[in-house]
Amino acid sequence: MVRVASAYVSSPEVGEEVAQDTWVAVLEQLDRFEGRSTLKTWIFRILTNLAKTRGVRERRSAPFSSLNLRGEAQGEVEPPESFLDADHRWSGHWAVPVHAWPAPDEQLLSAEMGERLVHALDALPPAQRAVVALRDGQSLSSREVCDLLEISESNQRVLLHRGRLRVRRAIGEYADRLVVRA
């Protein structure tokens, strides 16, 4: 929740406050929940509304870079992985072998992996972080996330893809070491 809220406000600390306010609002407004969406989606709707309001208020007093949904979805993605150069016979194919990771039930779920994952998610640009947190973190549907963040399906997929590649790369350094040791 803090990850999603932080996309709209100036700092994770303010995001934390918004997340707490959300639970208060959830309990206060519970009578208004009509069961048309899932409870989770309804809670995230309250969260994004509170975060947006808070973000607007903050910007009036202290300007900061706000949620840049379109900007983050535009432009070429820098190729995150290693592919062979254009002049190579196998241009565009893997330059280094890609190894399968161990099954995610053993070492991959270690505390160290958890820390790396948290760090990777928190390091994502705000819009990517919000989309990854809602889709992969909270298992919300593509439609629900587009509605919540007011973005198109295609922008949502671009943000999700870029975010996922960054997260995979960040935990990949650790996971690849497990492969070597195994």
Add this chain to the structure above:
Amino acid sequence: MNRDEVRCRDVVALLTDYLEGALPVEDRVALEQHLLTCEGCTAFLAQLRTSIALTGALDQEEVAPALMDAVLALYRQRQST
């Protein structure tokens, strides 16, 4: 995507669209055929799926399911009164 010569770089760029079921059928078929013969892309897709699953496992812990259940129980209780 040039379907005659599918490159790993193009496959990686399309993996989220693939997982979302958002690829045109010709692209999906070309991508799946590439996966049949490319160990690197197959391993990369598996890594991406693992990474997504780990993100899910982590964040589910953060929005405590118990808290969610408690709110839901409260809601049902209010509805029945």
